Amino acid sequence: MRYRLPLELELTILEFAAPPLAFDCLHDRVAFLINVSLAHRFFTAWAQERLHDQFLYTYRPRSNEHERLKMRLEAGFGLGYDSRTDLRGGIAADRTPRVLYIDDSVEGDRCARFEVGPVSSETVLFLRYMEIFRDVYDGDFDPHQLVMDQCWASEPSLRQLLLRFHRLETLVLFQVEETLLSMMTALPTTIRRVQILQHDIDIDDDPPAVPNVLSRLDSFTFVWLKSSPDSESEPSASDVSYCDALANLKQTVESTIVAPRCIFKYLQTTKSPEDALADALAELGLAP
Structure with missing residues (x-):
């Protein structure tokens, strides 16, 4: 028998796992959310909503x-x-x-x-x-x-x-x-x-x-x-x-x-x- 965490907790974990909404991570974030949306129907609405961010x-x-x-x-x-x-x-x-x-x-x-x-x-x-x-x-x-x-x-x-x-x-x-x-x-x-x-x-x-x-x-x-200063140098x-x-x-x-x-x-x-x-x-x- 498979056990799953409550959906709210799973979504919270995904929120923390997602690459940040920052310019240098933009493509990684989009790819992550696309994969999550395809992983399970429970995650689809959550991931697609964030694809508009x-x-x-x-x-x-x-x-x-x-x-x-x-x-x-x-x-x-x-x-x-x-x-x-x-x-x-x-x-x-x-x-x-x-x-x-x-x-x-x-x-x-x-x-x-x-x-x-x-x-x-x-x-x-x-x-x-x-x-x-x-x-x-x-x-x-x-x-x-x-x-x-x-x-x-x-x-x-x-x-x-x-x-x-x-x-x-x-x-x-x-x-x-x-x-x-x-x-x-x-x-x-x-x-x-x-x-x-x-x-x-x-x-x-x-x-x-x-x-x-x-x-x-x-x-x-x-x-x-x-x-960056030289750590060994004097003030x-x-x-x-x-x-x-x-x-x-x-x-x-x-x-x-x-x-x-x-x-x-x-x-x-x-x-x-x-x-x-x-x-x-x-x-x-x-x-x-």
């Missing part, structure tokens, strides 16, 4: 690429969405993805005129290696949760683009080409959580005459990405300069931002940039 858009240099994307979004995800999961015959319908990645590392600035597809307040919009132009923001691009990985803007600046976000609650900036002070003064009043990861600190700008009042801000974390002058720079950063940030209930953290790490970013996303609950 990710959507990967890779631009190819074709004249009708954006039209093809819009057709794919409309056919696969739909534009009408409510917060309830609609299961029809065990298949999730009309769901927006939890994470929407736009990776422009292959074709440079080809995504300049991309209008972001269906996102909800629960969707994490993840932009990677993108040169962002004004055209991107002509549509309804006003996310609640945004991750910018090594992005830059030609016109306008990233600061000017942030000023257009009126609903942003969570922001992760990883090695963006903009001065720190400029970005802090552009944070919207809706912001609640900020994570900034940089290899250097650029605070050469003059502090603003009027600080940015962010009454909803709960946490602000700056992570300085350092190269050097550069280590002292790191401490001085972080102290200067703390003073600048907390004089630029007025946030009565915010917890400010200034950290150093010798982890790889990829691991540091993964830790930041996990801390914010943006990646399982």
Whole structure:
């Protein structure tokens, strides 16, 4: 006689066993969920629902690429969405993805005129290696949760683009080409959580005459990405300069931002940039 665990416990085990909802694990996660959906009919609805949690858009240099994307979004995800999961015959319908990645590392600035597809307040919009132009923001691009990985803007600046976000609650900036002070003064009043990861600190700008009042801000974390030190070496002058720079950063940030209930953290790490970013996303609950 065969024994099985309760279905709820089996699904919990599968949830932990699934590859994380992260860009580098995307294909492994999809393959895992497809295999699980075919393993037993009890798992089919659970696995197929999670297959809608990710959507990967890779631009190819074709004249009708954006039209093809819009057709794919409309056919696969739909534009009408409510917060309830609609299961029809065990298949999730009309769901927006939890994470929407736009990776422009292959074709440079080809995504300049991309209008972001269906996102909800629960969707994490993840932009990677993108040169962002004004055209991107002509549509309804006003996310609640945004991750910018090594992005830059030609016109306008990233600061000017942030000023257009009126609903942003969570922001992760990883090695963006903009001065720190400029970005802090552009944070919207809706912001609640900020994570900034940089290899250097650029605070050469003059502090603003009027600080940015962010009454909803709960946490602000700056992570300085350092190269791995020699474990046998003695503390050097550069280590002292790191401490001085972080102290200067703390003073600048907390004089630029007025946030009565915010917890400010200034950290150093010798982890790889990829691991540091993964830790930041996990801390914010943006990646399982």
